Amino acid sequence: MTYPALTRAKSTAAALFLVAAFGLTACGPSTSNFPGQPTGTGGPNNPTGERQRESIFGEDGLRLFGGGGSDDAAGSGIGVNSFLWRASLDTISFMPLASADPFGGVIITDWYRDPNATNERLKVTVYILDRRLRADGVKVAVFRQALDERGDWVDARVAPGTALQIENAILVRARQLRINAIEASETK
Secondary structure, three states: OOHHHHHHHHHHHHHHHHHHHHHHHOOOOOOOOOOOOOOOOOOOOOOOOOOOOOOOOOOOOOOOOOOOOOOOOOOOOOOOOHHHHHHHHHHOOOOOEEEEEOOOOEEEEOOEOOOOOOOEEEEEEEEEOOOOOOHHHEEEEEEEEEEOOOOOEEEEOOOOOHHHHHHHHHHHHHHHHHHHHHHHHHHO
C-alpha cells in the first residue's frame, strides 16, 4: 500500500469513528417536548419524563464480592447461596480442587486416591442450583475409577447413595453455617 493510500485509509477510519461516536451520544432520553408533557421533560424516547437508568445486569446491577441488597444472606455477591457454597467447599476439602466457579455454582475436584484404597480413585462435582438454602439446592455427581489388571484406570460403579450422603453432609454443614451467622448477628 502506498503512503497516500495509507493516509487516506487512516483518515476514513477516523472519520467513521467520529461519526459513530457522535451518533451514539444521541441515544439518550430526549429532552424535546412530547404532546401533553411539560416543556423539556418528555420526548418520544421518554414520554413520562422520568429519569431512569437501566442496566444490562438487571435491576440491582452487577454486584461483585458483596454489596447492598435484601438478599445478602442468600448470595453475598456470588451467583449461588453462600452457605451452600461454603459448606460444599468444607465438605470436600480433603479432595484436591480442579475448578470452582462461584457464579455458576460448580465445584469440580481432581481425582482423589484414598491412602487405604490405592486401587481406586474418586472425583466429585458439586452443583449449587439455587440462591436459597434448600434441600434441592445442591446436586452431587460422584465418579469412580479402579485399576484393572494391566494397571489402567477404568470407570467403575459408584456405591448407591454415595452422592446422596455427600449432599446430606453439605446440607447439614450449610445449616450449621447459617445458624452460626444468625447467632453472630443477634449478638451484635
